[in-house]
């Protein structure tokens with residue numbers, strides 16, 4: 550299959566320190582693994598605040614979007630956000646995220662497969678565990694909310710990070726992995742997902 554085939558799309562996933570501390574590594578990996586996505590890289594270590602900053606600042610619109618999403622979420626609840634300028638809010642969130650993600654070991658992974666980014670985001674759920682869908686990792690396995698995180702002046706603890714687009718994923722993967730750490734191999738069950746002719750099954 551050619552390099553640009555959709556089955557080669559990649560997503561970067563981080564299991565944040567709360568996921569590791571809650572002994573949810575296996576549960577989280579299982580949920581991505583059973584979709585048919587292929588694990589192509591994995592590491593376990595404590596990142597520096599600098600690495601975390603590099604990761605989040607890859608997309609120059611991220612600061613504005615994270616602040617904007619927060620303001621929107623408060624509005625939906627009929628409440629007022631703790632800040633009104635999205636970029637200023639984004640900067641505040643970034644400082645809290647640097648502290649949170651460097652507070653203990655994390656797992657960095659790359660998952661590959663058709664629509665990897667969309668599939669991973671669907672299983673991960675929305676940013677705020679209080680409002681993320683039932684059945685998702687963030688919706689099922691934890692309980693944080695914007696108001697609690699903001700009152701306590703800390704990052705939302707939502708177990709995982711997942712890339713927002715294939716372009717973002719490509720850049721994020723370069724932050725966390727060297728090119729030779731992405732393992733190239735054939736996963737045998739991929740045949741039932743992608744083979745066009747399925748001619749190797751009948752005896």
Ligand code: ADP
Pocket residue numbers: 614615618619642645646675676695698699703704705706707709710711713
């Ligand atoms: P997502 O991780 O769902 O893509 P964002 O990229 O918008 O969400 O934000 C990155 C992370 O920043 C979130 O996963 C969450 O941990 C944290 N975060 C976002 N908004 C806030 C906020 N208002 N207060 C505290 N932490 C936040």
Ligand code: MG
Pocket residue numbers: 711713
């Ligand atoms: Mg994001």
